[in-house]
Amino acid sequence: MRIIPLKNDSQELRLFESRIWVAAVLGTLLVLGLLMRLGYLQVVKHRYYATLAQDNRVSPVPIAPARGLILDRNGVVLADDFPVFTLQVTPDRVPNMDRLLAKLRPLVALNAQDIREFRRRLTQHKPFQSVTLRAHLSEAEAARVAVNLTRLTGATLHAQLRRYYPLGGLATAAIGYVSRITQTELHGRNADRYVGYRDIGQMGVEKSYQKELMGRIGYKDVEMDARGRAVKVLKRILPHAGHNLYLNIDAQMQAIGEQMLNNRPGTVVALNPRTGAVLTFISSPIYDPNPFVVGIREKAYKALATNPNGPLDNRALNGLYPPGSTIKPFYAYAALQTRWFHPHKYITCPGYYHLPHSTHLFHCWKPLGMGRVDLKDAIEQSCDVYFYRLAFKQGINRMTRYLTDFGFGHRTGIDLPGEYRGLVPTKAWIKASGRPWYPGQTVITGIGQGPLLVTPLQLADAVAAIAHHGIRMRPEVVRGVVNPVTHHVRFRKPYAYPAVPRRRKNSLKQLIRDMTQVVEGPHGTARGIAYGLPYKVAGKTGTAQLWSAAPGFKGKHIRSDALFIAFAPVSHPRIAIAVVVEHAGFGALAAAPIARALMNFYLLGHVHARPQNQLRPQIAQARISP
The missing domain is CATH 3.90.1310.10 (Penicillin-binding protein 2a (Domain 2))
Structure with missing residues (x-):
């Protein structure tokens, strides 16, 4: 019988040795891998992980x-x-x-x-x-x-x-x-x-x-x-x-204007016609901005937001108003550029006007009419009939073309955000509206009513252009930017827009003379502010009628905004101003005195001018007109 050995020592030794070598190789590879990984982390990724460690400790x-x-x-x-x-x-x-x-x-x-x-x-x-x-x-x-x-x-x-x-x-x-x-x-x-x-x-x-x-x-x-x-x-x-x-704003002048408005809804914008510097920029009622810094309470904000006088509205920049009779000088300027218009030709104002083949009457602010008037009289006394006829003869396209030349319907470019364009019924706007344009709409647009809407800033900018020989300057609120370390001042450079087209040489001088009569003339609608002024003012009053619903009245009723535009001194204009007081009635009584006070302060250093004579016409007796 064959004897089978129970154990092969040599074979087991070789197997053991081979396993030892495999384990040694694997161990060596693992150690080499760990060393390589350690070297990678310590050398290659040192900066990255040092930064992470630092971030855990340093914030x-x-x-x-x-x-x-x-x-x-x-x-x-x-x-x-x-x-x-x-x-x-x-x-x-x-x-x-x-x-x-x-x-x-x-x-x-x-x-x-x-x-x-x-x-x-x-x-x-x-x-x-x-x-x-x-x-x-x-x-x-x-x-x-x-x-x-x-x-x-x-x-x-x-x-x-x-x-x-x-x-x-x-x-x-x-x-x-x-x-x-x-x-x-x-x-x-x-x-x-x-x-x-x-x-x-x-x-x-x-x-x-x-x-x-x-x-x-x-x-x-x-x-x-x-x-x-x-x-x-x-x-x-x-x-x-x-x-x-x-x-560019004068804080004291700003305070005077705000005090005179007395928190009534309204706005005042005053510019330097030569540079466009914004001297006064008022929107009333005013509100305290300090609570907004820390987060205004919901109840306080709701009170401001629901206030019917709209204190949060920036009326100077975003208020859209019918300009009323303050727009008449710009229509007059458009007519003065034509050959068919004769400024010294008289017409008869019976107190009303009607279109050819129509019985509808467009009334003048003076019910019995003004008799014979030419352009000077029409601007001085603000004759509506004269400008009804002028608007019908010029046509809406010519009227609006010159309004856009004066900046209406466009942003002025002021260095403030959110400025509105206003609304000028141009040919493109009429076509886009999809509604027919009637001659009656042209007539009422001729006295600043109808679809025409302007901002107070545009009014001030436009009257400043008249004062500055037809050149519009971009309004600038900021005068200069100062580096607090070097104290170097970077002044804002004035920017001039293209001049308003002028086809008749003396048309602008004619218009300024006629606007001066509004304040200086014996029948001027703003003659009540001329008392004691040592300088001459050219201006135009306005009253814009609108329908509104107000507390205490049943249904809708007419509320009139008071407007006034002016510049002074006429010989060398330094200030142009536009004033709007909402629901205040006549521009001559509500808006013009505010403009006078601010012009006095800016030009003379005080609100009240020294009387030039002993005769003082009473402001209350001034002719009430648009």
């Missing part, structure tokens, strides 16, 4: 710069910054948000609206971004929070600069205001540019000059402990303050 904190100041032409501060304490929370460092809020309630005043706004902002920011819980803490509140910060994980106390308007609502229509920046407002912008900024300009020069005012953000690297609390500042890059703005 960059943005430092917001001081927003640039806004000053009037004389250096009066209209928009400033002042330091306040702000309580902020970083969501991803808060273990329990409800518990944190409960700890904060005894320390600072937090109402239900504050909590709602805070939770709403939490949804609009990333978890690692700080969110404001309460802005503008009192000194006592800030002290209580500072003492208890060690047990308020995730909460931080910051000293920030807050926008402040020391004169309240003065010139808000031009200055605008700032408010908290939202994610919606960042949409379409370079969001990274606004990291660390809290406020953004919402209206006026605060918005149109946002880039100049905002400055450049700074940063500080803060070492944090394991609980997310700041230990020390490792590095600091200082921010650059925003540029300061000097306006």
